[in-house]
Amino acid sequence: MQVIKNIKQMSSLSDKWRQEGKKIAFVPTMGYFHNGHLSLMRKGRLLGDVLVVSIFINPIQFGPKEDFKEYPRNFERDSALAQKEKVDVVFVPDEREMYPPGYQTFVEVTKLTQHLCGLSRPGHFKGVATVVAKLFNIVKPHFALFGLKDYQQYLVIKKMVEDLNFDVQIIGCPTVRESDGLAMSSRNEYLLPEQRGAALSLYKSLKMAQDLFETGEHNAKKIKAEIINFIKTFPYTQIDYVSICDPETLEEIDEIKDKALMALAVRVGKARLIDNLILEVRK
Numbered sequence: 001m002q003v004i005k006n007i008k009q010m011s012s013l014s015d016k017w018r019q020e021g022k023k024i025a026f027v028p029t030m031g032y033f034h035n036g037h038l039s040l041m042r043k044g045r046l047l048g049d050v051l052v053v054s055i056f057i058n059p060i061q062f063g064p065k066e067d068f069k070e071y072p073r074n075f076e077r078d079s080a081l082a083q084k085e086k087v088d089v090v091f092v093p094d095e096r097e098m099y100p101p102g103y104q105t106f107v108e109v110t111k112l113t114q115h116l117c118g119l120s121r122p123g124h125f126k127g128v129a130t131v132v133a134k135l136f137n138i139v140k141p142h143f144a145l146f147g148l149k150d151y152q153q154y155l156v157i158k159k160m161v162e163d164l165n166f167d168v169q170i171i172g173c174p175t176v177r178e179s180d181g182l183a184m185s186s187r188n189e190y191l192l193p194e195q196r197g198a199a200l201s202l203y204k205s206l207k208m209a210q211d212l213f214e215t216g217e218h219n220a221k222k223i224k225a226e227i228i229n230f231i232k233t234f235p236y237t238q239i240d241y242v243s244i245c246d247p248e249t250l251e252e253i254d255e256i257k258d259k260a261l262m263a264l265a266v267r268v269g270k271a272r273l274i275d276n277l278i279l280e281v282r283k
Contacts, residue, residue: 002089010091022049023050024052024142025045025143027145029053029055034184034185035176036185045087048143051085051089053087053090054091054135056092057071058098059099060106060127060130061127063123067190067270070190072189078090098131107130109159109160109163115152117274120240120265129160132157133164136161136168143171144157147172147173148175148276149183149274149276150274152263157170175275175276180203182199185274187272191271195271202264206262206264206275212226214281218256223244224244227242227262238266239266240272241264242264245263261276
């Protein structure tokens with residue numbers, strides 16, 4: 001496994017692979033790997049002849065009061081895990097490499113980012129779209145894999161790729177959960193032991209919403225009211241949003257017909273946790 005820090009070196013290697021007819025699979029990350037990341041690598045290993053994983057904690061997707069400095073980091077551990085998954089290259093540029101002095105260009109997806117996390121984290125998805133566009137231009141992948149826990153991010157990247165004619169296939173992969181249902185996230189590291197039960201309020205809320213929907217409740221406002229009341233029964237929780245929306249546009253809906261996205265963001269102590277579920281009749 002190679003560790004590459006230089007953009008030109010990464011780009012030249014990708015050019016060489018493409019000239020050899022090799023398919024490049026790519027998993028962009030901010031590091032501090034958990035099984036969710038590893039599942040993306042395994043899928044990428046199956047899809048591509050070569051697998052690139054990037055680790056870059058992107059400063060421009062963090063707000064001024066967010067956890068950029070505290071975000072968990074452990075490159076040695078990440079490197080060992082990547083090697084175990086037979087990753088070919090870990091691309092680890094630093095901030096100056098990605099955003100040299102005088103940098104002033106950004107990518108923005110407008111409508112999709114006016115909902116959910118885009119409302120409570122202004123500028124976040126502009127930072128995400130910009131760094132992913134840069135990474136796509138550097139790594140030149142045929143496939144890029146994203147976890148569906150970050151469902152809005154997945155839609156934003158898909159839309160950017162479509163609108164800007166990137167030659168890359170975006171693949172969304174299912175959320176990976178702990179045995180108790182908690183969606184895996186690097187930010188779970190912030191949870192204190194006594195906050196773990198409160199963190200499960202997200203997963204339990206999604207299951208409750210699915211049950212309500214399947215037993216005939218299709219009024220989105222009523223389901224949301226039940227979920228909000230339920231989450232408030234847990235200590236340490238502060239609701240950012242509870243949304244039932246169109247899975248393609250993320251616009252709020254009043255009545256669930258065929259299917260809808262239920263998305264949650266809840267602060268549990270220091271951790272801001274997100275989760276989601278497509279509400280639809282199970283076959």
